[in-house]
Amino acid sequence: MWVCKKALHAIALILITHLFSNYLQAAQVFNDTSNEVTINEIIYGEGLFSAVNINQAIAEKAISTWLKVDIPAEDSNVIREEILTIYKPVETLLDLYVVEGARVVQAVNLPIDNAVLPRLQSIYPHIKYTTSNTPQQIYIRIRAPFNTKIEHQRLSVRDFSEQAQARLFWYGLELGLLYFVALFIVLIAIFSARKYLSYLGGYLLLLALQCSANNGSIYYYLPQSIARWVTHHCSALVVLGLAACLLFHYSFFKIDKHVKQLKLPTLILTGLLVFMAVLSIGMGSSIAVQVQALSVLTTLGLGVGMCSYLKKEHAREIWVVILAWLPMFILAFTWVSMQMGIFINSALVSASKLAVIFHVTLLGFLIYLRDKRQRDAFVFYTIHDKDTGLPNRLALSRELSKLAAGHKHHTLLLFKPLVLNSIRLNYGMDYADRHLKNLFEQLNLQLDTYGNSTISTKRNDKHTDIYRLDESVFAVILVGKLSLSQVEQYVCLLSSVFEEGIELKGHQLVDKIEIGVAHSPVHAKSAEKLVQRARLALATKCASSERWQLFDVANSVVSERRLKVTSALKTALDKGEFALYMQPQINLTTGKVHGCEGLLRWSHPDLGQVPPDEFIPIAESSGMIYSVTEWVIEQGLRYQKQIVEQFPSHVLSLNISGKDLSKRELTVQLITLINELNLNPRQIILEITESVTIGKEANLKEVVDDYRRIGIKVAIDDFGTGYSSLAYLSQLGFDELKIDKQFVMNIETSRSNQTICKATCDMAHSLGSKVVAEGIESLASYTRLQGYGCDFGQGYFISKPLAMSDYLVWLTKANRVTDVKQHLAR
Numbered sequence: 095m096w097v098c099k100k101a102l103h104a105i106a107l108i109l110i111t112h113l114f115s116n117y118l119q120a121a122q123v124f125n126d127t128s129n130e131v132t133i134n135e136i137i138y139g140e141g142l143f144s145a146v147n148i149n150q151a152i153a154e155k156a157i158s159t160w161l162k163v164d165i166p167a168e169d170s171n172v173i174r175e176e177i178l179t180i181y182k183p184v185e186t187l188l189d190l191y192v193v194e195g196a197r198v199v200q201a202v203n204l205p206i207d208n209a210v211l212p213r214l215q216s217i218y219p220h221i222k223y224t225t226s227n228t229p230q231q232i233y234i235r236i237r238a239p240f241n242t243k244i245e246h247q248r249l250s251v252r253d254f255s256e257q258a259q260a261r262l263f264w265y266g267l268e269l270g271l272l273y274f275v276a277l278f279i280v281l282i283a284i285f286s287a288r289k290y291l292s293y294l295g296g297y298l299l300l301l302a303l304q305c306s307a308n309n310g311s312i313y314y315y316l317p318q319s320i321a322r323w324v325t326h327h328c329s330a331l332v333v334l335g336l337a338a339c340l341l342f343h344y345s346f347f348k349i350d351k352h353v354k355q356l357k358l359p360t361l362i363l364t365g366l367l368v369f370m371a372v373l374s375i376g377m378g379s380s381i382a383v384q385v386q387a388l389s390v391l392t393t394l395g396l397g398v399g400m401c402s403y404l405k406k407e408h409a410r411e412i413w414v415v416i417l418a419w420l421p422m423f424i425l426a427f428t429w430v431s432m433q434m435g436i437f438i439n440s441a442l443v444s445a446s447k448l449a450v451i452f453h454v455t456l457l458g459f460l461i462y463l464r465d466k467r468q469r470d471a472f473v474f475y476t477i478h479d480k481d482t483g484l485p486n487r488l489a490l491s492r493e494l495s496k497l498a499a500g501h502k503h504h505t506l507l508l509f510k511p512l513v514l515n516s517i518r519l520n521y522g523m524d525y526a527d528r529h530l531k532n533l534f535e536q537l538n539l540q541l542d543t544y545g546n547s548t549i550s551t552k553r554n555d556k557h558t559d560i561y562r563l564d565e566s567v568f569a570v571i572l573v574g575k576l577s578l579s580q581v582e583q584y585v586c587l588l589s590s591v592f593e594e595g596i597e598l599k600g601h602q603l604v605d606k607i608e609i610g611v612a613h614s615p616v617h618a619k620s621a622e623k624l625v626q627r628a629r630l631a632l633a634t635k636c637a638s639s640e641r642w643q644l645f646d647v648a649n650s651v652v653s654e655r656r657l658k659v660t661s662a663l664k665t666a667l668d669k670g671e672f673a674l675y676m677q678p679q680i681n682l683t684t685g686k687v688h689g690c691e692g693l694l695r696w697s698h699p700d701l702g703q704v705p706p707d708e709f710i711p712i713a714e715s716s717g718m719i720y721s722v723t724e725w726v727i728e729q730g731l732r733y734q735k736q737i738v739e740q741f742p743s744h745v746l747s748l749n750i751s752g753k754d755l756s757k758r759e760l761t762v763q764l765i766t767l768i769n770e771l772n773l774n775p776r777q778i779i780l781e782i783t784e785s786v787t788i789g790k791e792a793n794l795k796e797v798v799d800d801y802r803r804i805g806i807k808v809a810i811d812d813f814g815t816g817y818s819s820l821a822y823l824s825q826l827g828f829d830e831l832k833i834d835k836q837f838v839m840n841i842e843t844s845r846s847n848q849t850i851c852k853a854t855c856d857m858a859h860s861l862g863s864k865v866v867a868e869g870i871e872s873l874a875s876y877t878r879l880q881g882y883g884c885d886f887g888q889g890y891f892i893s894k895p896l897a898m899s900d901y902l903v904w905l906t907k908a909n910r911v912t913d914v915k916q917h918l919a920r
Contacts, residue, residue: 216310297338337367418456494621609642675895685913689745775805835869
């Protein structure tokens with residue numbers, strides 16, 4: 095508070111004294127064109143001075159101008175100390191002399207470089223004198239590098255002290271702010287890696303040095319040698335500052351990206367400015383001034399060119415730049431005009447402080463605008479898709495949560511354009527995004543006009559938005575209670591826009607969409623659940639409708655169970671939840687036990703018995719099937735080792751996933767276990783489903799031949815379901831065909847199944863393959879297949895699948911009889 099009061103008092107005092115000084119009647123001036131007249135010659139010279147108005151006391155450029163100030167004698171014996179102050183432009187020679195009785199009683203000599211003590215003289219040149227009862231004269235000699243008005247004041251010691259304190263305060267405040275802002279911006283540039291901030295920070299540092307050199311305060315914080323060097327080379331600082339500000343605007347507005355034709359001129363001019371700055375160090379002051387003028391004009395011209403080429407999105411920033419640089423270019427013009435001999439009132443120079451503050455403030459505001467625009471863009475793209483500009487998943491969640499909190503009925507439509515992925519793969523992401531933007535513009539128009547006028551679901555606050563949920567799925571929210579017919583109308587509206595066709599590089603592509611629908615609060619009450627259930631509806635294959643699928647609780651239960659099965663499958667092997675059961679196979683010709691088929695069973699503590707036709711496809715799609723296959727192979731072959739020790743001719747059949755059939759690891763595992771357990775590979779059969787063989791003749795034959803070289807047999811499982819021919823299968827060299835149980839279980843009542851089973855047996859035998867019938871559940875079926883010449887049979891009539899211990903007991907009993915059929919029929 096004290097500082098503010100002192101500063102305000104000093105400002106008022108400066109204004110008052112400046113106003114009253116204009117009322118001094120006259121001044122005595124002498125121009126020394128030789129620049130060699132001494133103070134003694136001035137004192138004793140006659141008629142050297144001529145009277146002029148105080149407002150016309152001008153020091154001409156590079157000429158020693160003498161000003162005589164008369165101090166009248168005091169009538170009283172009161173002695174006062176007074177101080178005469180004078181304005182001293184930079185690089186100006188100034189001498190002050192107090193003369194009494196033709197004798198110099200006080201002298202202050204200030205050289206051009208201001209390197210004097212005390213340092214107060216560098217910012218506030220003055221000389222102190224004491225009044226007396228005899229007249230005194232103060233002689234002022236000033237030699238400036240340009241025309242300047244000689245401004246001086248006579249002050250009391252107290253007033254001078256207050257003004258000096260105020261001047262030091264304002265200089266310190268001005269330079270402190272400049273240096274603080276500059277260093278702060280440089281630090282931000284270092285940590286944020288933004289080039290334009292580093293250029294701006296460098297420019298502000300140069301500006302601070304130049305300002306402190308002009309007002310003399312540089313001697314307060316720098317050593318005299320450095321301060322003197324900086325003061326002598328202010329011209330170089332000006333030109334370097336122009337280069338820095340040019341690089342700032344070049345980087346700030348990204349000229350190399352937005353206006354590529356200005357890239358080369360900008361870089362060339364920047365290099366020239368740096369070169370001229372270095373060159374001006376060794377030049378005379380007049381040439382340095384010309385360099386400054388040329389640099390200002392060329393920089394101004396290129397700056398105007400930058401502004402004229404920039405896009406409309408930079409309009410607000412361009413106006414701030416113009417306003418920021420306008421006062422600085424006026425000052426530069428003023429300064430150059432003064433140095434080139436064009437007279438400008440030196441009072442305008444004092445306005446530089448306000449101009450600098452205004453300039454730095456607007457540059458700071460410019461940075462604020464850029465950061466605000468970037469923050470606004472960041473905020474925008476947190477709730478919008480960057481590629482299409484559509485509201486994203488977060489915006490969708492917020493809108494759904496708002497509707498749910500307001501207990502409003504709403505329906506969520508998720509739709510997926512099917513051809514979109516093909517466009518991305520063949521023509522790139524950018525092309526697909528441009529296509530989407532055009533398509534959604536049409537869709538928005540349809541939703542806002544036809545859709546909202548035909549279907550009474552228009553909201554009062556805004557139009558119906560389209561949201562982008564992920565890369566391929568989009569969403570529309572329909573507010574209000576809707577009937578199925580109204581939902582169907584929206585589905586038709588969506589489909590019509592996409593099915594009109596897409597013109598793609600001269601071709602017309604028809605783009606169909608899949609649509610999933612869920613309603614709140616019927617299907618879900620929270621935003622997250624509603625999206626999840628709409629996704630589930632979208633993923634569900636609907637047999638009743640080609641256009642869309644409404645969320646179904648039954649599908650949800652199936653999907654939830656599938657997810658639980660997938661999760662539990664990962665730990666089932668580690669926890670020992672799998673078991674291998676054996677289903678006996680009988681030689682239908684001899685009635686003896688031929689072997690068995692190993693069947694995988696999974697008993698989960700929570701899910702119960704999970705059938706293979708449920709978890710095997712999940713294991714195949716999740717990539718875990720090979721771990722299951724490894725376990726089945728190892729467990730089956732170890733069981734086979736136990737069995738052949740009691741029944742040497744026993745044959746074991748194991749089911750193998752088609753995804754694992756060609757794996758080299760499986761072949762290595764089989765060879766290793768067969769050798770380790772000393773098993774006969776001819777007594778091991780690998781079963782693959784018929785559907786695996788379709789369309790894979792070349793690769794499959796090579797794989798089958800590999801197993802046959804080892805000695806292992808290969809069988810076709812579920813024959814009759816894959817629509818393959820026996821001739822085709824014989825080319826692959828399979829050892830067995832297993833007739834699917836759907837042709838065996840009702841063989842007694844279906845003449846077509848009887849024909850299929852008999853024909854299969856006849857053709858298989860003619861091609862050298864054995865036949866196994868699955869699903870024998872009665873003695874009549876057993877006898878009929880035996881009559882068709884079927885080689886082996888299995889089914890519940892013979893035995894259900896048994897655990898290993900139970901199978902060994904069954905096997906012992908079955909081998910005690912001559913014909914197993916007789917034993918089973920009892």
